[in-house]
Amino acid sequence: MKQEDINLERRGFLANSGLFVGGLIVAFHVPSVLTKAMAAEAPSPKTVYPPNAFIQIAPDNTITIVINKLEMGQGVNTSMAQLIAEELECDWASIKSISAPVDPVYNHTVFPMQMTGGSTALSTSWDQYRKLGASMREMLKMAAAKRWGVSDSEVKAEKGFVTHPKKGKLSYGELAEEANKMQMPLNPPLKKSKDYKIIGQSIKRVDAVEKSNGTAVFGMDVRLPGMMYAVVARPHIEGGEIASMDEKAARAVPGVLDVVKFGKGKAAVLAKNTHAAKVGRDALNVRWKENQNSKASTDDMMKDFRERAEKKGLVADERGEVDDKLKGAKKTIEAAYEFPFLSHAPMEPMNCTVNFDGKTADLWSGHQMPTMDNGAAAKVLGIKPDKVNIYTTYAGGSFGRRASKTSDYVIEACELAKVVKKPLKVAWTREDDMRGGYYRPMNFHKVSVGFDDKNQLLAWRHHIVGQSIMANTVMAGMIKNGIEETVVEGVAKTHYDIANFRCEQTRADTPMTTLWWRSVGHTHTAYAMETMIDEVAEVSKQDPLEMRRKMLAKSPRHVAVLDLLKKQTGWGKKKAPKGRAWGLAVHESFGSVVGQVAEVSIEKGQPRIHKMWCAVHCGQVVNPEGARTQVEGAIVYGLSAALHQQIQVKDGQIVQGNFNDFPVMRIQDMPKVSVEFVKTDEPPTGLGEPGVPPSAPAVANALYQLTKKRLRALPFSRELNA
Amino acid sequence: MDIHINGKTIPINMDGDTPLLWVIRDELNYTGTKFGCGKALCGACTVHVDGEPVRSCSFPLKAAEGRKITTIEGLNDKVSVAVQKAWVDNHVPQCGYCQSGQVMSAVALLRAKPKPSDQDIDNALGGHICRCGTYQRIRTAIHQAAKSIG
Numbered sequence: 001m002k003q004e005d006i007n008l009e010r011r012g013f014l015a016n017s018g019l020f021v022g023g024l025i026v027a028f029h030v031p032s033v034l035t036k037a038m039a040a041e042a043p044s045p046k047t048v049y050p051p052n053a054f055i056q057i058a059p060d061n062t063i064t065i066v067i068n069k070l071e072m073g074q075g076v077n078t079s080m081a082q083l084i085a086e087e088l089e090c091d092w093a094s095i096k097s098i099s100a101p102v103d104p105v106y107n108h109t110v111f112p113m114q115m116t117g118g119s120t121a122l123s124t125s126w127d128q129y130r131k132l133g134a135s136m137r138e139m140l141k142m143a144a145a146k147r148w149g150v151s152d153s154e155v156k157a158e159k160g161f162v163t164h165p166k167k168g169k170l171s172y173g174e175l176a177e178e179a180n181k182m183q184m185p186l187n188p189p190l191k192k193s194k195d196y197k198i199i200g201q202s203i204k205r206v207d208a209v210e211k212s213n214g215t216a217v218f219g220m221d222v223r224l225p226g227m228m229y230a231v232v233a234r235p236h237i238e239g240g241e242i243a244s245m246d247e248k249a250a251r252a253v254p255g256v257l258d259v260v261k262f263g264k265g266k267a268a269v270l271a272k273n274t275h276a277a278k279v280g281r282d283a284l285n286v287r288w289k290e291n292q293n294s295k296a297s298t299d300d301m302m303k304d305f306r307e308r309a310e311k312k313g314l315v316a317d318e319r320g321e322v323d324d325k326l327k328g329a330k331k332t333i334e335a336a337y338e339f340p341f342l343s344h345a346p347m348e349p350m351n352c353t354v355n356f357d358g359k360t361a362d363l364w365s366g367h368q369m370p371t372m373d374n375g376a377a378a379k380v381l382g383i384k385p386d387k388v389n390i391y392t393t394y395a396g397g398s399f400g401r402r403a404s405k406t407s408d409y410v411i412e413a414c415e416l417a418k419v420v421k422k423p424l425k426v427a428w429t430r431e432d433d434m435r436g437g438y439y440r441p442m443n444f445h446k447v448s449v450g451f452d453d454k455n456q457l458l459a460w461r462h463h464i465v466g467q468s469i470m471a472n473t474v475m476a477g478m479i480k481n482g483i484e485e486t487v488v489e490g491v492a493k494t495h496y497d498i499a500n501f502r503c504e505q506t507r508a509d510t511p512m513t514t515l516w517w518r519s520v521g522h523t524h525t526a527y528a529m530e531t532m533i534d535e536v537a538e539v540s541k542q543d544p545l546e547m548r549r550k551m552l553a554k555s556p557r558h559v560a561v562l563d564l565l566k567k568q569t570g571w572g573k574k575k576a577p578k579g580r581a582w583g584l585a586v587h588e589s590f591g592s593v594v595g596q597v598a599e600v601s602i603e604k605g606q607p608r609i610h611k612m613w614c615a616v617h618c619g620q621v622v623n624p625e626g627a628r629t630q631v632e633g634a635i636v637y638g639l640s641a642a643l644h645q646q647i648q649v650k651d652g653q654i655v656q657g658n659f660n661d662f663p664v665m666r667i668q669d670m671p672k673v674s675v676e677f678v679k680t681d682e683p684p685t686g687l688g689e690p691g692v693p694p695s696a697p698a699v700a701n702a703l704y705q706l707t708k709k710r711l712r713a714l715p716f717s718r719e720l721n722a
Numbered sequence: 723m724d725i726h727i728n729g730k731t732i733p734i735n736m737d738g739d740t741p742l743l744w745v746i747r748d749e750l751n752y753t754g755t756k757f758g759c760g761k762a763l764c765g766a767c768t769v770h771v772d773g774e775p776v777r778s779c780s781f782p783l784k785a786a787e788g789r790k791i792t793t794i795e796g797l798n799d800k801v802s803v804a805v806q807k808a809w810v811d812n813h814v815p816q817c818g819y820c821q822s823g824q825v826m827s828a829v830a831l832l833r834a835k836p837k838p839s840d841q842d843i844d845n846a847l848g849g850h851i852c853r854c855g856t857y858q859r860i861r862t863a864i865h866q867a868a869k870s871i872g
Contacts, residue, residue, distance in 0.1 A: 072817055073815075073816035073817030073818070073854045074816070075816070202813075204810055204811070204813065205810075205813060205815065207815070207818065208809065208810040208813070208814070208815055209806075209810055210818075211809075211815035211817075211818025211821050212805075212806040212809035212810055212814070212815060212818075212821055212825060213754070213794060213795075213797070213806055213825075214752075214753075214754020214755070214793070214794030214795055214822045214825075215754065215795075216818050217753070218756075218818075218819060220753075220756070220757060221747075221753035223751065223753075229748065254737050255736075255737070272748075273736075273740070273744050273748035273749065274744055274747070274748055274757070275740050275741060275743075275744035275748070276740075278760075345853060346817070346819075346853055347756070347758050347764070347766060347817065347819040347820045347851065347852070347853050347854075348756070348758075348817070348819045349757070349758075394817070394818065395817060396756070396817050396818070396819025396820075397816075397817040397819060397853045397854060398817075399853070427757075429760055430758065430759045430760055430761070430764075431760075625813045626813060628813075629813050629816055629854075629856070629859070630816075632855055632856075632858055632859070633816060633854045633855035633856065634855070635855065636852075636853075636854075636855025636857065637853065637854075637855060658759055658760075658761055658763055659759050659761075659763040659764055659851055660761070660763055664851045664853065665855075665857075666847075666848050666849075666850070666851065666857070667843065667844055667847045667848055667850070667857040667860060667861065668844040668848050670855075670857035670858055670861075672858070673858055
């Protein structure tokens with residue numbers, strides 16, 4: 001999508017996006033009966049996806065693939081297109097990708113809505129997208145056979161053409177219109193992995209050129225004719241309301257056009273440009289009403305969590321006789337772990353552009369849950385969902401933030417648009433973004449581990465106290481008997497063979513809004529598990545890798561990863577260079593297993609991470625270089641948090657606001673990362689998130705070798721600089 | 723005042739204290755230059771002023787008077803082409819939001835030091851943040867671009 005498209009009015013935008021262009025491109029068409037049926041119920045494995053809703057073949061043989069996931073950096077516009085291209089038998093150079101509009105046909109194959117998340121893009125599109133490609137290929141073959149008057153079995157599809165030994169060849173572009181009238185095969189033959197030509201290749205990203213020359217369009221870049229720029233005064237903690245503000249001062253700022261009170265106690269300054277809106281907003285000098293959160297502090301919240309950990313929680317997972325065995329233990333380790341709130345801080349701050357004329361609305365943003373955003377916008381604006389058009393731009397990162405469980409940023413923009421009724425863009429500053437809520441929840445873990453008289457592991461009791469992500473949302477139904485997967489995942493149902501084990505959960509809510517943050521519960525559970533496993537290896541005098549391998553013997557993916565990691569590092573034979581140490585962690589999340597070894601040293605009292613080896617089992621790798629970028633990035637994301645990041649609250653205010661007090665690793669901090677994959681043709685499992693969880697414990701375990709100090713309160717800087 | 727940007731001279735009627743970033747983005751519609759932090763902490767807004775990389779979010783319009791501004795849209799020399807090709811070849815961009823700024827700094831570095839060391843790269847790119855964690859590939863890409871320019 002280019003800037004010119006954005007500047008056009010809606011009709012023009014649609015024409016230029018490649019969709020709905022009659023004549024030139026085979027028309028996008030979803031039978032309305034099908035659309036209605038899909039809207040009524042969640043897609044089942046029997047759901048039929050018409051290929052022409054996903055594959056548009058132009059007469060010049062260029063092929064446009066409609067991607068029903070948000071491109072937010074994870075590479076779906078490339079890797080998902082590879083799935084279709086492989087089966088379609090076309091020339092990769094003829095492929096381009098576009099983001100899907102909102103329509104039930106583009107719903108997730110598992111969840112009853114259009115969404116991107118949970119590292120599911122490839123795993124849940126694997127069958128769907130390959131079948132779409134294969135069905136279209138078969139329909140093209142049928143169309144050619146019909147035109148030539150030969151049988152389907154005599155024709156072949158290759159490199160964008162259907163061929164026949166005597167009749168010659170016809171391009172897909174020539175056949176597309178007829179192909180779409182053919183009976184769609186429900187179970188087209190799919191290729192065997194040994195025949196793949198596109199899947200498994202490190203094809204360059206389809207968006208790499210426009211993301212290297214500045215032409216890629218993000219939500220923040222959307223401009224509409226006559227659009228106003230809005231910056232909003234929001235409370236640090238949701239529920240706060242404006243007590244007083246200096247409207248006159250804001251209006252006096254050059255470029256400010258209006259000051260509007262809207263929503264529940266918020267105000268917006270609308271201006272000719274973003275800067276004027278921001279200066280105007282700051283000039284409001286808002287005073288907030290006192291409320292029950294005015295004195296809130298994370299210190300108090302953590303104190304409350306710590307107290308709750310002393311009482312028994314709900315049992316999420318239990319085996320053996322934990323309490324008896326712990327009582328009889330000859331040695332016990334009692335550990336308390338503290339994990340702070342974390343901001344996602346994607347490089348592109350939140351934003352949403354709305355054009356609402358009182359009857360219909362157009363919305364632009366990097367929508368991660370467009371179905372929910374569509375419904376939320378319609379509700380706020382008081383119009384039917386089909387009067388809301390959602391346009392999904394590229395997202396400048398998300399890491400969970402744009403998958404807002406409440407559509408918070410969309411609702412806010414619509415509340416303002418409902419009052420203003422002119423095109424506007426709500427732009428968040430970095431501080432707005434960091435202080436705008438929706439954090440990785442704070443968590444406290446209390447862990448008791450007992451050993452027998454031979455220093456062997458006897459029992460493990462693990463109590464997690466933390467805030468819910470799903471409560472009071474449409475996903476609340478996913479909380480079963482009080483147990484929330486997003487809190488206990490990674491401890492409950494651990495793959496470690498521990499005879500006496502119990503995981504408890506206590507829900508402890510705070511006034512803060514929470515959200516999934518790249519790898520969700522695994523962000524903290526992997527840390528507690530993998531650093532404590534390292535302690536167990538030390539007490540029982542076992543090699544940390546060999547002990548894990550033994551305790552995970554029944555889990556083939558873990559074993560394969562540990563073996564690969566051993567090969568990569570020479571673990572057991574080689575050692576870290578002098579002054580440096582190695583630490584290991586392995587963790588399963590989103591169906592994939594990732595093991596990492598960190599090589600670290602301490603320089604001027606601060607951890608220096610020199611190298612990270614990563615072994616990954618994520619099933620079939622669709623694009624190996626693309627997959628590596630995900631794991632490399634996950635390490636930077638996980639370690640930036642572990643080393644430096646926390647969101648604190650004092651007197652009801654968020655302390656951190658920008659990258660000076662919420663630091664991110666930079667190029668000079670970047671370790672050398674080498675990523676290898678276990679070779680397999682099992683279907684793909686998640687990869688956007690699974691690289692995050694093992695990174696922090698691997699580094700912590702290495703640091704322990706150097707300092708003999710177990711770091712149990714994150715970020716590390718809290719203890720290292722104490 | 724007049725602004726000299728990407729080879730054009732354009733009259734601007736905005737408050738002189740307005741950060742150059744917002745003149746470029748909201749007034750001139752060169753949206754390749756990004757807003758990331760507003761405090762010169764992340765480098766997403768990097769442009770060239772008389773060839774030097776500058777954080778446009780913290781550079782007032784009035785300071786640009788009489789100087790030549792180049793944004794990502796204005797890059798077209800041999801070095802820029804080599805850098806952008808190396809970015810694509812090495813799978814550098816993920817979300818891509820920070821990359822305009824990274825490219826601007828990489829181009830300025832290679833013009834000043836055609837064969838940069840790792841330390842030179844750290845010094846020139848150390849002011850940039852990438853939340854997708856593309857740093858390792860940025861380093862490789864800069865070395866590749868240096869080699870290709872010869």
